[in-house]
Amino acid sequence: MELKDGVYESRDEIQQLLRQVLLLCAEQGGRELCWMDSDFTDWPLSDGPLLEALHGWALPHRRLRLLAADYEPLRRAHPRFVQWRQLHDHVIAAKAFDRAEAVERSQPSPIGVVLAPGLLVFKRWTPTRASLSLRNAREEATTLEWFDAIEQRSNDSFAGSTLGL
Helix, strand or coil, X not given: CCCCCEEECCHHHHHHXXXXXXXXXXXXXXXXXXXXXXXXXXXXXXXXXXXXXXXXXXXXXXXXXXXXXCCHHHHHHCHHHHHHHHHCHHHEEEEECCHHHHCCCCCCCCCEXXXXXXXXXEEEEECCEEEEEECCHHHHHHHHHHHHHHHHCCEECCXXXXXXX
């Protein structure tokens, strides 16, 4: 499947698209990646080639900003990603958001987002509907503004390690 601007309307096509988008971001993404989902369980975060690409991407000057309503399903579904997260704690900022606050009252809000400034914006609207915009500065700016607003109202979560007393 070739990545191209447009709307995708099949669960299988969206899963394949998401895998390609994440790989492209890890291989060509810049200094910052922004990911948002309610729990990331249906993302391909246990995929070996993706984790290897993310490992190469995770240099000290890079930042992966994660937003989820709940990280516990991610911990159960993707233990390999959790290990990767622990190894690359220095590049990850993870926060938990309130689902009610993530919904824009004035317009439809996506249920999942991948934003790689200068590269692409992937938005999942429903489990069977998603859109992709490649190198669209206006779409990136509005998505980043929306993402930042949710992140500002969110709390730190999904720590790289658990400290005991």
